[in-house]
Amino acid sequence: EAGVTQFPSHSVIEKGQTVTLRCDPISGHDNLYWYRRVMGKEIKFLLHFVKESKQDESGMPNNRFLAERTGGTYSTLKVQPAELEDSGVYFCASSLTEMSEQYFGPGTRLTVT
């Protein structure tokens, strides 16, 4: 069974540009999460989907970040316009239920120059 996949693995963009990150959860997992690790610090929660609905986006840093999960399958996280402080590793995770184990993808390393 395929695990959580993320694309791209690495993205380098200039300040002010737009980037879209994609996450494909494990098949059948209704719950999808985005986390971010900035500057070697702790990994922080960004938001949570149940199917196509955003349940909790309390961790989203600001309105330059937009997450979607159309059809309840894969999810995208768009950063527009990107700022230097957005650089970091963006992780996606999925789980069968809200309280079951979260399985993480390999992350997307975003570098904003």
Place this chain on the structure above:
Amino acid sequence: AQKVTQAQTEISVVEKEDVTLDCVYETRDTTYYLFWYKQPPSGELVFLIRRNSFDEQNEISGRYSWNFQKSTSSFNFTITASQVVDSAVYFCALRMDSSYKLIFGSGTRLLVRP
């Protein structure tokens, strides 16, 4: 507030040495879960273990062992006879019973030298 502290930023050991990664957590909840994840060079976070707050028994899995002590709010991870393949960043995390959010520490980078 809940918090996880991994005070060791980086540890370097020689192969076959034992190494302990420290994790201290803060929470006022009585029911919670503690986790360890491994992030190898390939990047993904690999789940290693989950413990609930009512189970203080130490756990051993091969060369890995975990020491959970509620009295000191610690959940330390020991690798016995370390190997080069153990080189990775290790994250400790906390989750409340009432929440799905994982609260991570800042990670400890372990380098095992041949």
